Amino acid sequence: MDKTLAVIGVGNMAGAIISGIQSSDIGISEIFLYDKLTDKYSSLPRGNCKYIPCDSIWDAIDRADYVLLSVKPQNFNEVLSEISQHPRHSKKVYITIAAGITVQTVSSAVSTDSVVRVLPNIPMTIGSGVSLVCRNDNVGADVFSFVCQMFSACGSTVVIEEEHMNRMIGVTSSSPAYVFKFIDCIYKGAIAQGLPTEGLIDAICDVFIGSAMLLKQSGETADSLISKVASKGGTTQKALDSMDSANITNIIVDAMVACTNRADELGRAEK
Numbered sequence: 001m002d003k004t005l006a007v008i009g010v011g012n013m014a015g016a017i018i019s020g021i022q023s024s025d026i027g028i029s030e031i032f033l034y035d036k037l038t039d040k041y042s043s044l045p046r047g048n049c050k051y052i053p054c055d056s057i058w059d060a061i062d063r064a065d066y067v068l069l070s071v072k073p074q075n076f077n078e079v080l081s082e083i084s085q086h087p088r089h090s091k092k093v094y095i096t097i098a099a100g101i102t103v104q105t106v107s108s109a110v111s112t113d114s115v116v117r118v119l120p121n122i123p124m125t126i127g128s129g130v131s132l133v134c135r136n137d138n139v140g141a142d143v144f145s146f147v148c149q150m151f152s153a154c155g156s157t158v159v160i161e162e163e164h165m166n167r168m169i170g171v172t173s174s175s176p177a178y179v180f181k182f183i184d185c186i187y188k189g190a191i192a193q194g195l196p197t198e199g200l201i202d203a204i205c206d207v208f209i210g211s212a213m214l215l216k217q218s219g220e221t222a223d224s225l226i227s228k229v230a231s232k233g234g235t236t237q238k239a240l241d242s243m244d245s246a247n248i249t250n251i252i253v254d255a256m257v258a259c260t261n262r263a264d265e266l267g268r269a270e271k
Contacts, residue, residue, distance in 0.1 A: 020153030022047025100266030129155030
């Protein structure tokens with residue numbers, strides 16, 4: 001029997017998840033939409049599932065089997081409070097994708113153990129995402145498998161223990177921004193040297209894609225591949241020496257720790 005899904009908050013991530021669902025056949029027949037900005041609905045892709053816009057959160061979750069909570073952490077208390085007043089709120093399966101919001105936070109608020117936490121990332125929008133998934137211990141295997149299928153339609157999924165979730169945000173969820181930042185720095189470095197811009201971003205992106213695929217498929221370490229590019233006394237080594245003098249490793253590690261600390265702060269704020 002097909003399932004139904006309520007989506008509370010129809011932002012970029014929710015749109016990417018819905019795109020994956022619409023392009024696959026995982027057994028969702030209807031998607032109930034609720035967002036204060038209803039103009040977002042018009043950009044959603046068409047597919048196997050029927051969209052049903054709703055006037056309230058209650059209306060959205062009323063006929064849904066699964067509820068995707070795609071709202072900002074700062075708005076979570078308000079949303080969970082409203083859901084908790086629905087007469088059948090504890091009969092639903094909840095999926096939360098907000099940074100720092102734990103399974104226990106949602107479970108306590110909606111009086112059910114049927115909660116799955118997912119940390120997706122922005123490449124989901126082109127079907128190449130990585131989603132970290134964890135669950136309450138009492139979530140059934142069939143339910144958990146169904147949620148994993150939902151996110152696998154947008155890329156790959158990695159099942160981890162929740163204790164690692166906040167520290168993994170900087171590894172998979174926030175890290176695309178680091179990649180975009182690095183690409184932008186290379187681009188600006190090229191412009192600073194007077195290079196023409198035509199085709200430049202494409203070339204840099206292809207370097208990142210090719211380098212990542214080589215690292216993934218070769219079985220070698222990053223250090224090993226660096227040594228194959230950087231000859232002693234050569235141009236690449238000079239560039240790497242400049243990065244090392246700026247302590248780039250510590251800069252990135254510090255950024256990841258800051259990311260984790262913020263996730264912890266957001267989680268504490270919602271308790």
